Amino acid sequence: MGHLSPIRRGHAALRRGRTSLPNQVYLVTFTTHLRQSVFTDDACACAMSRAVTDPRLWPSSELLAWVLMPDHWHGLLALGERDYLPSLVQRVKTNTARHVRQVDPTIERVWSKAYHDRALRAEDDIVVAARYVVMNPVRAGLVQRVGQYPYWNAIWL
Template sequence: MSALSPVRRGHAALRRGRASVTHQVYLVTFTTFARLTLFKDPDCASAVARALIDRRLWVSSELLAWVVMPDHWHGLIRLGDLDYLPSLVQRIKSNTSRHARQANPALERTWATGYHDRAIREDEALIHAARYLVMNPVRAGLVERVGDYPFWDARWL
């Protein structure tokens, strides 16, 4: 950076070099505010899961796989022609937050600021990312088998 350019830190630094490419698949992750385990509450987790599959979010883009964990969310998203990844993430967070607050009116903030994304470049990597995503509850010790965890889905089922 030049002497005249501000130093980017925090979430601004994460956005540097970030692209939003149509038809690209992204593994997106965002965490709950202060990493609170908000979604240990099955009513709150169910509300967020219902909000995630709301067709109004997915007019252009496609949610290929997702999992709601107690303190974070992972999703595989194929970006559509009409979407820009940061705007889509903002809509997802907004919609799921609204539903989470309906399930738990005492909830002030649902999601932390920012998110992480990684472009998935090959079909083999896509399947690997989907397996990683849906195995999260097993690795976290929440269940012994993927099918025992209720807050996930994948288009390949």
Template structure:
């Protein structure tokens, strides 16, 4: 595929992005080169700490998340911070924490951009959360959801 075509599409997707405070969003971001950085427990916990800090500072209400070896799925209710700023903060702060801890395996931690899906009002948040936390099961990483340690949901 022509990389300039992909870059154009990527920019087009970002240009229509809208951040609505108090709206639920499913966010997905991927490690650079899909390197499985988060098979390292310490690395994953550093990312969790950054997500928790965003929640504690009321930038988001974290509803559910799962950290896969090479990507993150995060269901949030957005606060006043726009989506691009939130994701830039999480990615930047987690990359710094990984480098400081010496667990960063690559020059770059995250790929540019992220995917967001604004949930419609008729979408059930708990159904979306169940789908998110079942990712390790569907990926064949575990036989039961409870066997995977890197997820959480508000409904526990």
């Protein structure tokens, strides 16, 4: 009997048929484990912000815009020639979680296993997508103006 491929369930099933294209711009979102508000703690939010912007994390891909919310992260990224989106997301989550747990060792798991991604179509305006990302704190009612929120950035600034 031949080798049967495993049945993909849950989040793995959502990835079936998805591609990871170099030079493609993706909007990526991932949540904290059990949607805990880990990043209401300034020390954890600062550690995450420093870690996610570390250039060593982005040797091939480029982080165009991002925002850290109390229980999730949004990033707009251009996938590099040498990167594969699932591997890049795993690298970002692993690296940032390590830094957050150094600040607060009581946190066992920072991120949920899953993430959501959307490839921007050619006609999509990257700057509009970036504005959507960084305006999250305003839409959530955390601040009245994005400049009042400390945990975001965009390459256009």
